[in-house]
Every structure is written in C-alpha cells, then in structure tokens.
Amino acid sequence: MIARANDRFHRTIVEAARAPRLSALISIAVDAAMVARTYYLYSEEDLKCSLRHHVELTDAIAAGAETWAESVMSSPIMAAASAALARKPSP
Numbered sequence: 001m002i003a004r005a006n007d008r009f010h011r012t013i014v015e016a017a018r019a020p021r022l023s024a025l026i027s028i029a030v031d032a033a034m035v036a037r038t039y040y041l042y043s044e045e046d047l048k049c050s051l052r053h054h055v056e057l058t059d060a061i062a063a064g065a066e067t068w069a070e071s072v073m074s075s076p077i078m079a080a081a082s083a084a085l086a087r088k089p090s091p
Contacts, residue, residue, distance in 0.1 A: 002047070006050075006054075009054060013057075013061070016061075042083060043083075046079070046083050049076075049079060050076055050079070050080075053072060053075055053076040053079070054076075056072045057069060057072045057073060060072050
C-alpha cells in the first residue's frame with residue numbers, strides 16, 4: 001500500500017537524521033493513518049508529482065544539500081494541502 005511505503009520512506013529519513021524534534025514532528029505530519037485517508041483524494045497526476053518530490057528529496061539528501069532538501073520537503077506538504085482543499089466537498 002502506498003501509505004505504508006510513504007511512512008517507511010519518511011521514517012527512514014528521520015532515523016538517519018537522528019533528530020528528536022524531527023521525529024516528533026514527523027509522527028504528527030506523516031501519521032500513516034492520516035496520510036492513508038488523504039490518498040483517495042489524489043489524482044494519478046498528484047501521485048506522480050508526489051513520487052517526483054520523493055525522488056528529488058533523496059537526491060538532495062545524497063548531495064548533502066540541506067537547503068534543497070528543506071525546500072523539497074515543504075513542496076509536497078503544500079501540494080497535498082492544495083489537493084485536499086481542491087477536492088473538499090462544498091457545504
């Protein structure tokens with residue numbers, strides 16, 4: 001399942017970072033249950049975009065480029081929020 005793969009991906013990064021604050025944040029921001037509930041909102045293009053963000057994040061980490069990695073991390077969060085708002089049913 002895509003949510004489990006996403007959870008493993010982000011938890012691997014957190015473990016490698018050895019940063020307690022990041023660990024606490026990621027447990028909230030990338031909670032597997034919460035993410036799983038949003039995946040049904042994603043179009044095929046949204047999922048492809050998410051995959052590209054994940055690939056770019058691994059490239060930034062491999063390059064040791066902290067600013068690049070930070071920028072890449074914020075992009076999928078904003079994209080997910082935008083996708084969720086765009087698909088939210090009207091009251």
